Amino acid sequence: MSINVFQLLETVLSDSVVKTMATRYGLTSDFTRKVAGAAAPAIMAAIMNRGTTPEGARSLFSTIMSSDANPLIGKQLPELLMSTAGLGQLEATGRELLQKATGANVGALADALAAQTGAPQSTAFSLAGVVGAAIIGILKQHFTASQGFVGQLPTLLGHQLPSVNASLTDHLASAIGLGSAAAFAGSIMSRLKDVAAHLDHPQPVVRPVPASVPLQTVAGSTPPIAGEKRGHHWLWWLLAALALIVAFFALRSCQHDEAATQNAEQPASASTMAPGAVAASDAAQADSASAPAAASGALASGAVVSGTVAAASDAAPAPTQDTHLSFTVDKSGVPTITATVGTQAENTQLIDALTKQFGDGKFTANVNVDAATKPAEWLAHLDGLLPLMALPGAEVKIDGTHVELSGAAADAKAGWLDKLKTLFGSGFDIGVFNAQKAVADATQSFRDAVKGLFATDSSCAGADVAKVLNLQVVNFKTGSSIVPASAADDLRQSARALIACSKRGQPVSLEVAGYSDNVGDKAANLALSKQRAFAVRTYLASQGVSLGRLAAQGYGDANPVDSNDTESGRFRNRRIEFVAK
Known part of the structure; x- marks a missing residue:
């Protein structure tokens, strides 16, 4: 049994919900629905694309079924919109889920969404999080209610293609790394069909579905999405059995050898940080016994x-x-x-x-x-x-x-x-x-220095602010562009400092620049440095900094600040650098 995610999304984003969101964002209801309507097919396309490899599908399913995903969002959303804290938490959770589920850069998606619809960047950024949380919640509610498994995911995703094709533009498809909309539409079904043969298709356990499933939500507990009736358990199982039979015969012709195992990512080397640099692990690391x-x-x-x-x-x-x-x-x-x-x-x-x-x-x-x-x-x-x-x-x-x-x-x-x-x-x-000591020393230096930015007579000159922000450390995991929890406090302080300057009528414009060392594939390092720069920009925006004041760019191994001959040098070269604009 499958679902139409877009129809359920229309139910979740009812007229009253859209009206409330429009009031929150200072927009008209029609314009709010327009922005949300443009975000939904792009988000679903990114989710579909992630499900086209066995590992991607398993990771996607794990994210959908994680405790952060909220299957009750359908009836909970009006309640969340009533408070600024609730809405902010929903937006942040939605963006984090999208990053984990799709691997796409939410900041880049929001920029493209703003350019296509004319919405303010901050609004597009916020709505992308809300729509993402809703879609992931709808998927979790479906798999929870039907006791679904990862093997059913490719078929369900394939059923969303007509709705995606109807609205996905080349601009949004390109922003999330899919190329053109036509190229995506022309290949996605065959790729989903291929991967289905490599996923588990367990026999269902015959037991009644409980009347309610206690699951962690963003805040509080409210009724599920569709307010469905819970009786006639035998009917649920009949439908599930029929769906399993149909899936079996549809997929048995798709047997293919699984793609060669992807190169395992090598561990990042330890590295050092001097004040003025922000560390980040690279896309690929050389064996510790190998020289450049x-x-x-x-x-x-x-x-x-x-x-x-x-x-x-x-x-x-x-x-x-x-x-x-x-x-x-x-x-x-x-x-x-x-x-x-x-x-x-x-x-x-x-x-x-x-x-x-x-x-x-x-x-x-x-x-x-x-x-x-x-x-x-x-x-x-x-x-x-x-x-x-x-x-x-x-x-x-x-x-x-x-x-x-x-x-x-x-x-x-x-x-x-x-x-x-x-x-x-x-x-x-x-x-x-x-x-660890180098990071701790640099972090202490930043926390001592950032206090000065909150003084009423402190300088909001871009170069002065950037100098302080460049003392902090964003120590990404190897190959990851997700901002680590260890950097969250310092980035929140950075956002507070930037907001304080804006409130004093002295807004600061910065470029978030990402750099790598020279170890590993040059193109991969360049791409990852850009993803990390956008991730930091996105995080600062989530804390209230205007996206219009933040640019992001990746430069790979260009402009090294130290020799790449040693671990400490490579560590200093792997950095996020704030540059006054």
Whole structure:
């Protein structure tokens, strides 16, 4: 037994409900229904698209049946609209459900919805959440009442295609990653049919459906969507059995081999954060024992040694810049070294030692000579470092007298931490990179600084506000663009600061820029950096910041703020950066 989601949605969004929403959003009822009517087919198309792979269908079904989805929303919606808190919670829950169910960017959908209908961006953003919560609630109510299972999902989704085709535009289809509306319509049924053969189709357990099913809702408890009668349990089971038989014969011709298992996402490497950067895990991470592709590429063509000598005038000032050395070692033990030293003599000493240890053409060195750089004290201990430069997977960064180990160099069993402490002595600060501590330090810096933005005499200049916001950390999970709970408090404080400036008549316009490191597929990193930027923009808007004041863009591995040779450098490069507009 299937349903027409769009017909049920019209029942949920009754004239009285739409009128109440219109009053809340300051629109006419006709215009509110127009925006909701444009959002519904786009949302359903995104849901259908997610159900075209076995894993996608299972994830979608899990989201539909999750505790966040509200099967009672049909009669609960008028009650939720009566309070600002209830409506806000509904909108936020709906957007979160859509993100989990579809993988589509709700912020991008809202932008396209606003452009197509002429609605304010904030209104389109809010209504997308309400419509999303309603559709997911309708689906959960159906599967709960019929005791449905994931194998029935493709057929149910396919039944929604005529309604989707009637209203889905190319603009909205493109915004949610479906290409054109025609392309989506031409392929979706065959894809849903293919996936159905790979999903479970259990025999129903013969027992009566309970008169009511206690389920967690957004707030409170109210009657279910359609106010249906609960008698005649035998009729429910007859209809369910008939639906199962029909589905069996319809799908048995669709047997196909399941698509090759997708490449498993590699774990994110630990990383560090200095104040002024926002961390995020990348789309794909290299094995901890692998060096960046640049090292192996350089090996194939022989060692590359570059040195640029900065001319120093007779009256050059005293050096003020810390010397730098970082290296990473590939699987075969070939190192790639990056360094900044103050004199040509130091450059020569480093290159000669590397050549003696590894042989000509068996390492890559990129050395910059800058007269403003202080003497390289680590050169006195270079002989003790050279064996570590041959350890596959080792990563070391030295800035002045601070030495940081990561990768294989940080392995406690190898004992390099203690060896280097003995080698360098008490004049050097030597440690293993700790991502949790780095994040905690940066978060504390942000929370100390953001307090100043709430003072009545604080600056609302875009550059000043962005400087403070860039102290916080948004530490995304590997491959995810869902804002982590650990970042929620700081982003809420950021939203409060932006709203405070607006109330003082000094609104701030910002671009939310997403960046990645250089590890993994370049195109995938670029796409994920954009998704994360939109996710942060969406979250700030959900806290009351005007969408019109926030732009979002992803830049992939462009504009690195640190070397990608070490974990800490990659961590700093994976960031969300706020830029004043």
